[in-house]
Amino acid sequence: MFGKKRTRELLLVSFLLTPALLIFFVYRILPLLWNLVLSFTFWRPAKTPEFAGLEHYNEMIFYDDVFWEALSNTIIYMAGMPIAIALATIVALLVNARVGGRNIYRSAIFISYPMMPVAVGIIWQWLYNERVGLINYVLLSLGIIDDPIAFLQSTTYALPSVMLVGIWQILGFFMIILLTGLQSISQNLYEAAAIDGTSNWRQFWRITFPLLRPSLFLCFVIGVISSFTSFDLIYVMTGGGPGHATELLITYIYKTAFELSSFDYAGALTIMMFVLFLGITLIANRIAGGEAGKIE
Amino acid sequence: MATVELKNVIKRYGDLEVVHGVDLAIADKEFVVLVGPSGCGKSTILRMIAGLEDISDGEILIDDTVVNELEPKNRNIAMVFQDYALYPHLTVRQNMSFGLENHKIAKAEIGKRVADASVILGLEDYMDRKPRQLSGGQRQRVAMGRAIVRNPKVFLFDEPLSNLDAKLRGVMRTEIKKLHQRVATTVIFVTHDQVEAMTLADRVVVLKDGHVEQIGTPEEVYHTPASVFVAGFIGSPTMNFITGSVSSSGDSVRLADNFVLTPPEHWHAALAGRREVTVGIRPETFHVADAEDASVLDIKIDVVEPLGSDTMIFFKIDSAEAVARVVPKLGLRSGDTLSVSVDTQAIHFFDPENGQSLRGSEA
Numbered sequence: 057m058f059g060k061k062r063t064r065e066l067l068l069v070s071f072l073l074t075p076a077l078l079i080f081f082v083y084r085i086l087p088l089l090w091n092l093v094l095s096f097t098f099w100r101p102a103k104t105p106e107f108a109g110l111e112h113y114n115e116m117i118f119y120d121d122v123f124w125e126a127l128s129n130t131i132i133y134m135a136g137m138p139i140a141i142a143l144a145t146i147v148a149l150l151v152n153a154r155v156g157g158r159n160i161y162r163s164a165i166f167i168s169y170p171m172m173p174v175a176v177g178i179i180w181q182w183l184y185n186e187r188v189g190l191i192n193y194v195l196l197s198l199g200i201i202d203d204p205i206a207f208l209q210s211t212t213y214a215l216p217s218v219m220l221v222g223i224w225q226i227l228g229f230f231m232i233i234l235l236t237g238l239q240s241i242s243q244n245l246y247e248a249a250a251i252d253g254t255s256n257w258r259q260f261w262r263i264t265f266p267l268l269r270p271s272l273f274l275c276f277v278i279g280v281i282s283s284f285t286s287f288d289l290i291y292v293m294t295g296g297g298p299g300h301a302t303e304l305l306i307t308y309i310y311k312t313a314f315e316l317s318s319f320d321y322a323g324a325l326t327i328m329m330f331v332l333f334l335g336i337t338l339i340a341n342r343i344a345g346g347e348a349g350k351i352e
Numbered sequence: 353m354a355t356v357e358l359k360n361v362i363k364r365y366g367d368l369e370v371v372h373g374v375d376l377a378i379a380d381k382e383f384v385v386l387v388g389p390s391g392c393g394k395s396t397i398l399r400m401i402a403g404l405e406d407i408s409d410g411e412i413l414i415d416d417t418v419v420n421e422l423e424p425k426n427r428n429i430a431m432v433f434q435d436y437a438l439y440p441h442l443t444v445r446q447n448m449s450f451g452l453e454n455h456k457i458a459k460a461e462i463g464k465r466v467a468d469a470s471v472i473l474g475l476e477d478y479m480d481r482k483p484r485q486l487s488g489g490q491r492q493r494v495a496m497g498r499a500i501v502r503n504p505k506v507f508l509f510d511e512p513l514s515n516l517d518a519k520l521r522g523v524m525r526t527e528i529k530k531l532h533q534r535v536a537t538t539v540i541f542v543t544h545d546q547v548e549a550m551t552l553a554d555r556v557v558v559l560k561d562g563h564v565e566q567i568g569t570p571e572e573v574y575h576t577p578a579s580v581f582v583a584g585f586i587g588s589p590t591m592n593f594i595t596g597s598v599s600s601s602g603d604s605v606r607l608a609d610n611f612v613l614t615p616p617e618h619w620h621a622a623l624a625g626r627r628e629v630t631v632g633i634r635p636e637t638f639h640v641a642d643a644e645d646a647s648v649l650d651i652k653i654d655v656v657e658p659l660g661s662d663t664m665i666f667f668k669i670d671s672a673e674a675v676a677r678v679v680p681k682l683g684l685r686s687g688d689t690l691s692v693s694v695d696t697q698a699i700h701f702f703d704p705e706n707g708q709s710l711r712g713s714e715a
């Protein structure tokens with residue numbers, strides 16, 4: 057069937073892929089399948105599991121207000137990502153321009169990404185603090201506010217405040233992706249455009265933007281993933297509170313499983329989140345013409 | 353009307369000077385080729401004319417106007433890049449009209465110009481394709497089309513043919529030449545290929561290490577090279593350089609024990625009083641000796657390279673390697689012996705110290 061060479065190549069490829077696939081299977085696919093099983097079961101520690109049918113999903117959709125709040129927060133949190141991408145694009149364009157000391161800016165902006173989310177959360181918790189926080193101090197000194205604001209304890213400000221940190225942290229990563237995208241665009245195109253008398257505005261929208269689209273899409277996918285997985289940041293800063301004001305699906309799943317020991321219900325929530333995530337990614341990929349992360 | 357003039361143009365990158373005071377005056381509708389080895393500053397000069405590179409010192413004038421401070425778009429030039437610089441996400445048609453759209457030209461006019469150019473370049477059937485769906489030669493044509501539709505005063509080409517295979521290069525060379533006759537615009541063309549330079553140029557500018565070695569018509573740079581560098585760069589296979597000793601009056605030069613050349617009259621004054629001189633002999637200046645030759649050289653052929661139309665033979669003059677171009681029907685083999693002589697009218701003499709030609713006023 058296959059030629060000899062072909063067979064040998066297949067063997068080699070399978071051999072090299074096996075460790076990665078094995079890890080992927082054990083840590084990703086198995087838990088997902090396990091969650092799927094859980095979500096259709098009544099399962100309590102030290103009790104015999106029973107088949108639950110769609111009971112958990114029924115409860116989630118028709119009776120669980122927290123689920124809906126967490127879902128809406130997650131979507132709002134996700135909506136912050138396009139803002140982060142737009143900001144990162146502007147920063148990447150500036151850094152990519154030939155300005156002095158750009159390596160310093162580049163590193164300074166990127167440094168937020170590899171920082172541990174827990175550390176980031178703690179730092180920002182302090183920055184947002186009502187009495188000793190830098191942000192309140194600055195706002196008060198400038199006379200923008202008269203009374204200090206308890207950002208993370210306020211149902212109004214908590215979610216935007218947390219989103220801001222999320223955006224801040226991921227900005228550097230987006231910037232690096234977009235910078236790579238920008239640098240893969242041949243400099244000659246811009247020279248040709250300059251000779252042709254192209255305005256900066258038209259140059260951006262007709263040359264840079266279309267050629268950057270795959271990188272922008274990659275950022276979008278990463279942004280979506282992060283809004284489904286930003287657990288540590290939120291958990292450290294607000295624990296999902298006040299009330300459920302900053303509850304995301306991921307923090308809600310954690311609490312359900314490990315604080316309430318409802319592993320079966322948490323399994324159903326996880327499956328729900330996975331389906332949502334898959335749906336959004338597929339739609340976005342369709343919109344982007346199926347070229348996620350592709351570099352021309 | 354478009355003349356281009358460079359006055360003592362210098363380019364520095366920091367402390368490093370890479371173009372050292374180039375002077376060049378290009379006439380309207382002239383086809384000038386800048387040629388030289390890699391790194392000699394050809395692209396840098398072209399890019400300074402285009403306005404893509406700052407001019408460190410000196411002046412560049414287009415139509416007698418100093419353009420040093422003008423933006424590229426205001427210089428009324430068009431440039432074709434080595435890697436074509438086509439917009440990969442736009443179709444051929446969009447690539448060609450992109451520049452015109454910047455200039456608020458009426459849609460109908462743009463359509464007409466693009467259509468005209470596509471006919472000239474034979475691109476009618478490819479107008480809705482993306483660059484990646486085109487062959488190298490077709491991309492090259494699109495790049496030229498994008499330049500043509502602009503109706504520029506000056507065309508700049510930076511090694512536009514170097515990404516093409518040998519055959520296509522020949523075809524495109526002819527097309528560029530035809531194109532020049534058709535649109536009758538000033539052209540500045542950069543290449544490191546001396547064949548391209550010789551076949552395309554009205555005038556050739558030979559560059560070396562950031563300065564001009566010689567400016568002249570293809571015939572001039574070939575027949576009266578100003579230096580060893582030019583003589584060696586132009587012509588293929590390259591000219592033979594052999595050290596010869598000069599007689600006191602300068603009327604004979606000895607290359608080997610029994611091989612003495614009698615230079616034409618006009619060299620004598622320059623040769624007189626020198627002891628050694630670099631003799632330049634083009635491969636085709638050798639011929640198989642006959643009875644009329646005053647001095648002949650008996651050689652033993654090391655290697656024979658038949659090219660079909662000609663045959664190259666490699667041999668030694670004393671210890672110096674030499675190559676000659678002879679007619680193929682001699683049926684020579686390596687190891688054969690042969691008597692050769694040279695056409696003394698076509699030989700060159702250079703100063704062995706600085707490589708400059710010793711040619712007197714006759715040239």
Ligand SMILES: Nc1ncnc2c1ncn2[C@@H]1O[C@H](COP(=O)(O)OP(=O)(O)OP(=O)(O)O)[C@@H](O)[C@H]1O
Pocket residue numbers: 365368370388389390391392393394395396397544
């Ligand atoms: N940005 C730069 N900084 C410093 N030196 C440079 C820069 N750009 C070019 N050079 C130098 O200037 C010289 C001329 O470069 P240029 O590109 O004009 O050569 P070229 O004749 O076009 O060569 P090629 O045939 O390889 O294209 C080279 O020695 C190169 O190293």
Ligand SMILES: [Mg+2]
Pocket residue numbers: 394395396
């Ligand atoms: Mg070059």
